[in-house]
Amino acid sequence: MTSETLTPTRPSRSWRPGSGLFRREPVAGQRLTVASGLGLGVAVLWFSLLVLIPLIAVIVTASEGGWSAFWDAITTPQTASAIRLTVTTALIVTVVNVVMGTLIAWVLVRDKFPGRGVLEFLIDIPFALPTIVAGLVLLSLYGPRSPLGINVANAPASVFLAFLFVTLPFVVRTVQPVLSELDKEAEEAAASLGASRFTTFRRIVLPALTPAIAAGAALSFARGVSEYGSLVLLSGNLPNRTEVTSVRILASIENDNIIAAAAVAAVLLAISLVVIVAVDVLQRRLVRRG
Amino acid sequence: MADVTVPAPRQRLSDLWRRLRPGRYLLRLIVIAYLFFLVAWPVYLVGRNAFARGFTDLEAILSDPYTVYALELTVWIALASVLINTVFGVGISLLLVRYRFPGKRWFSALLDLPLSVSPIVVGLALVLVYGGRTGWFGPTLESWGLKIIFNIPGMVMATAFVALPLVIREVVPVLQEVGDEQEQAARSLGASAWQTFWRVTLPAIKWGVSYGVVLCLARSLGEFGAVKVVSGNLDGETRTATLVVEQKYLNFDKGGSYAMAFLLALVAVAAILIVSIARHRQLKEPR
Secondary structure, three states: OOOHHHOOOOOOOOOOOOOHHHOOOOOOOEOOOHHHHHHHHHHHHHHHHHHHHHHHHHHHHHHOOHHHHHHHHHHOHHHHHHHHHHHHHHHHHHHHHHHHHHHHHHHHHHOOOOOHHHHHHHHHHHHHOOHHHHHHHHHHHHOOOOOOOOOOOOOHHHHHHHHHHHOHHHHHHHHHHHHHHOOOHHHHHHHHOOOOHHHHHHHHHHHHHHHHHHHHHHHHHHHHHOOOHHHOOOOOOOOOOOOOHHHHHHHHHHOOOHHHHHHHHHHHHHHHHHHHHHHHHHHHHHHHHO | OHHHHOHHHHHHHHHHHHHOOHHHHHHHHHHHHHHHHHHHHHHHHHHHHHOOOOOHHHHHHHHOHHHHHHHHHHHHHHHHHHHHHHHHHHHHHHHHHHEOOOOHHHHHHHOOHHHHOOHHHHHHHHHHHHOOOOOOOHHHHHHOOOOOOOOHHHHHHHHHHHHHHHHHHHHHHHHHHHOOHHHHHHHHOOOOHHHHHHHHHHHHOHHHHHHHHHHHHHHHHOOOHHHHHHHOOOOOOOOOHHHHHHHHHHOOOHHHHHHHHHHHHHHHHHHHHHHHHHHHHHHHOOO
């Protein structure tokens, strides 16, 4: 961070929501002063009061009844079926997102055509649209009055559709900046040596994109597993059929069964934590490569 | 002479063939169709359903004191959440980029946690700590006269929780991009830390902050699950706009539900549009 930074730098990376992939470059930084130390103290205090202590309370409450109570709470047939549906659907959706997200990122970066800006705009919509509105949005095309004649309302397919909608931006927005920074020379060399376009993509481009795709996939999985709002009106929340984990937790809260609610919530939290760690590791790998 | 000129047109021909490759159109078509059926058409239909009976439904929403109250409440809660997250977010970003301290990596990773926690879990977590009856701190706070859960402070907290990383995600890359030479120059010329922040740092990161604020506002206005758990959902007291959408739909007032959803979607779409247009302009103009 000395001589190189004296030259004016330009915003080379696109700053898009969800593309915070490059933000944690290991910069040395200065030591804390009194004022900044105080600021850090206040920030950590607020973060603890708002996020950490409440989330710890979930884990503590879940463990209050001991291991057997926890296990019983998450293995009742209805809860187990909700967790199974949520995790399976989120996995399938993640696979679709890996393929479609990479494809969309590829077309947005490498293909130039009028109206590309509109596609960019469409990808960000699920990011900002309130989830309850997202449910209503999907219901109007894939619900009982569907102009296409496709009605997924109250069927397991509605969960798949809702997850697909809300997780759309993640893989696209993590892959896009990496793809646009990618050096084309290696691809051109491969092509000039007689490699087909598909081989070039598989052997040259895909390995460079893998960490970004994996990070996007992890985020998309976490978002899918924790989804609630878009399903409220769409899935009908039928026990053992379309009920997802978040709905199950809410039902337990409303029945004043807080321990059971906390137990299921702890499972979701564990998934979120694993994803956060995975993304952090992948981001570090990306930074080292970049 | 011929030896030199022949390869050029040939190359141009193969270039042309490469450029006209059919696979490219196929990919383009797949992407357009996918986004059309998943996003564009459904979103358009919500707009159309909201105006299925002309302006009747929208007028009904805007003249009913309960829904107007819900809209106002939503705006106030969102503004509070944005204010908190902006001050907190800019401060944290400065600390993360400009300083080193033990546990920085963990802290930085944990800051993203709110993005992947289920909103219902967020609500439950806040109830467990701040709930009036059995929460960890709730009974004490209530004995001081501060009711948090089933009240507006809890709704602000839930909203601030879910939108927490958005400002940080926008500001940190910009801070890294601009570097700290100008700040150091200002300090060496005798500016105080406060002056340096207002006169040098803030102008340099103003775009990042603005994008963060707009995205945070959109997210805060649209929060549903976490607010549903902590609000109590009392009409005219703690019912926000997103809760009205659900309530009206379940009460078979679909027109009202679509009209409210349309208003919320309008704000979200406007936010995305503002940010993407501003970004596009900013990346184009040379600095």
